[in-house]
Amino acid sequence: MDATAASLLLDHHARNARDLPWRTSPRDPYRTWLSEVMLQQTTVATVTPRFLRFVERWPTVEALAGAADEEILGEWAGLGYYARARNLIACAREVALRGSFPRSEAELRKLPGLGAYTAAAVAAIAFGEDAVAIDTNVERVAARVFGIADRQAAGEAARGWFPEGRHGDFAEALMDLGSAICRPKAPNCAACPISSACTAFALGTPEAFPAPKVKKERPxxxxxxxxxxxxxxxxxxxxxxxxxxxxxxxxxxxxxxxxxxxxxxxxxxxxxxxxxxxxxxxxxxxxxxxxxxxxxxxxxxxxxxxxxxxxxxxxxxxxxxxxxxxxx
Missing domain, CATH: 3.90.79.10 (Nucleoside Triphosphate Pyrophosphohydrolase)
Structure with a gap:
């Protein structure tokens, strides 16, 4: 079932992938990295025009590394989560010193601000490594397909689902599915290419997976x-x-x-x-x-x-x- 669903999803993605400015051919590791940093806890709709402004102003990682902190922070204003901007600056300068982005997940993890997800996403999408990028969209899709209520457990289950040699494509396919079809609320199961393999759909309760997070009262x-x-x-x-x-x-x-x-x-x-x-x-x-x-x-x-x-x-x-x- 896992392999069949993966194949169906990849076929659907090949026909319906979102046209996003960082999805160049061939993939540019700078654009891939920049988009992944910007997209952390921020929507594609918000990021897209800001991404285009960034790459117009700083078209390469070397150009970004040479910019003043105040210029970059000013351009980032309004995107929120400003630690990302400080890490962006530090990472760009480290990559410029190295001469290029490292190509493996393990080496990417050594760069400032690259956690497990971002390193895996850049390695898989930009360099074709079989690295597994698990974000909230991937966790949600896996939770519903496998019928797993716990979000973290669903993410772990998804690791064995990625087809060999297609980790980057499959990660983007899952992200697109989670964004457009397998949404947190009111998922469009009728349009889902893998509904026939989805446990939550069979149960008739897709929104029950994964279990909602317990919200803590903020001071x-x-x-x-x-x-x-x-x-x-x-x-x-x-x-x-x-x-x-x-x-x-x-x-x-x-x-x-x-x-x-x-x-x-x-x-x-x-x-x-x-x-x-x-x-x-x-x-x-x-x-x-x-x-x-x-x-x-x-x-x-x-x-x-x-x-x-x-x-x-x-x-x-x-x-x-x-x-x-x-x-x-």
Whole structure:
């Protein structure tokens, strides 16, 4: 059954594979690696235009390695999970020093920021190695085909399913199937090329596999962002290189706290991070705090490289400034 289902899926993929800008022929390891990093916890629809901007600006890994940190971080702004951007910079420079990407999963794992999945995906897709790339889409498809409720166990079961010599093609086929047909909710089983081999489909309960993750309640925190204006400019700083949003442009402010500060904000932006939520209170201030920063023209705020948290906080502050004039 496993081999038959794999063959059916590969045939379907050959006819229906998504046309994505990183799926070049022959495969470019730089584009494969860049796309895999960008796609971590981010949708294809969001990544595609940002990927195209990246490769237009930096068409090779050597070009990316030679760019300034601030330029890359600014281009990454809005994609979230900013540790990925810092790892991207470190990895590009390591690859440039080596002269090329290593071709094996084991050697790729030695590069900064390449975990088990990314190393396997690049090895299989870009270099044709029989490496097994298991992501959430692969786990979900395997859970349903094999009727395994536990996500991790389903991923392990999938390892024996990859056809020899076709690991890269099969990984992409599974990813496409999980994205377009075998979706987390409302899977389109009628369009699935392997429904005849699917245990969950036979049971009539595809959405029951894999078992849903238990959601943990996230703690809530508070922060202050100083809103410092000079004519048509606002004062921005760069966050410390290490830590959350490391190296990104930001509104200045103290460390975030579990206690709500006693301030009178002009705007509050609530933001959700992976492990906690945050109320960022935008508070007017007269003078820039000590330390390095710069005056940013508000008409070009979009080019400052602000991550979503600070971009939306600044937009909320600007909207609050306009309200009295609108009311009048």
């Amino acid at each position: 809530h925190r508070f922060g202050i962002a100083w809103w410092i204006r000079r004519g048509g400019d606002v004062w921005l700083v760069r966050r410390p290189a290490k830590g959350l949003l490391g190296g990104m442009a930001a509104l200045p402010g103290p460390e975030w706290s579990d206690q709500r500060p006693t301030v009178n904000p002009v705007a509050i932006h609530r933001h959700g991070f992976t492990h906690f939520t945050l109320d960022l209170m935008v508070v007017p201030a007269a003078e820039p705090p000590e330390g390095e920063g710069w005056w940013q023209d508000l008409s070009h705020l979009g080019s400052a490289g602000l991550p979503t948290l600070y971009r939306r906080a600044a937009q909320a502050a600007l909207a609050a400034e306009r309200e009295p004039r609108l009311a009048a």
